[in-house]
Amino acid sequence: MAKGSFAWFERRRKTEALNLAQEQITKALDTTTLLHKAVQSVSEGKKEEAKGFIDKLWKEEEEVDNLRRSVFKELTNVAVSVEFREDLMHLVKRLDVMADFVKDSARSVLVLLETNVPDEIWNLNLRVAEALVRSATTLRSSIEKLGTDPAKAKELAKKVDEIEGLIDRNYLEIKKLFIKYARQVDPGTLLILGNLAEFMEQAADTCADTADYIAVLAGEG
Numbered sequence: 001m002a003k004g005s006f007a008w009f010e011r012r013r014k015t016e017a018l019n020l021a022q023e024q025i026t027k028a029l030d031t032t033t034l035l036h037k038a039v040q041s042v043s044e045g046k047k048e049e050a051k052g053f054i055d056k057l058w059k060e061e062e063e064v065d066n067l068r069r070s071v072f073k074e075l076t077n078v079a080v081s082v083e084f085r086e087d088l089m090h091l092v093k094r095l096d097v098m099a100d101f102v103k104d105s106a107r108s109v110l111v112l113l114e115t116n117v118p119d120e121i122w123n124l125n126l127r128v129a130e131a132l133v134r135s136a137t138t139l140r141s142s143i144e145k146l147g148t149d150p151a152k153a154k155e156l157a158k159k160v161d162e163i164e165g166l167i168d169r170n171y172l173e174i175k176k177l178f179i180k181y182a183r184q185v186d187p188g189t190l191l192i193l194g195n196l197a198e199f200m201e202q203a204a205d206t207c208a209d210t211a212d213y214i215a216v217l218a219g220e221g
Helices: 014-043 047-075 082-112 119-146 151-179 187-220
Strands: none
Touching: 014 047, 014 082, 014 119, 047 082, 047 187, 082 187, 119 151, 119 187, 151 187
16 A cells, blocks of 8 residues: 555644654555465465565564554654544554564465465465455555544444454354365464464454544544
């Protein structure tokens, strides 16, 4: 996603903390795109390409961590209300957690590069990764609408919840495939596949939790 204008921030006095927060939010959500590209590359047998996307994702997640620390540091020195400071810190922290889960997902993908995973399992994981990108993109749009169109922000937040429900259903389908392929896939590989499914599901849950928080903020606006 290209870095855009976050209207929620625009109506407040520009500060370094807000600029850093906008960058952190953008980069955190962008990690989902890199994960999707990595899973897609693996599903197509392009292992080296997948490694490249995973490497970019890890560097991006490290920047997310650094930006989170910078935001918290700057917020101790900026003249904003206690409520706004807490809102912003909560938002930044939640998206940092989401990026952590995405990084954990990528770590699982990296381990699985040297294993034999049935195409059906990879394809379903790819479907989850695609949905996670949609969730992150919709969440970002919800945040952008906070300052200009609270009703739209709430509508988009609800959409994030709907996507999370879809990911939950796909998560169960992946678990069923583990049983289907139990005799063809070794236990170690099934364990890592389980971790991958769990981490992506947790990333989706964090997006949904953040969307719920955005809906609350929109109701207060």
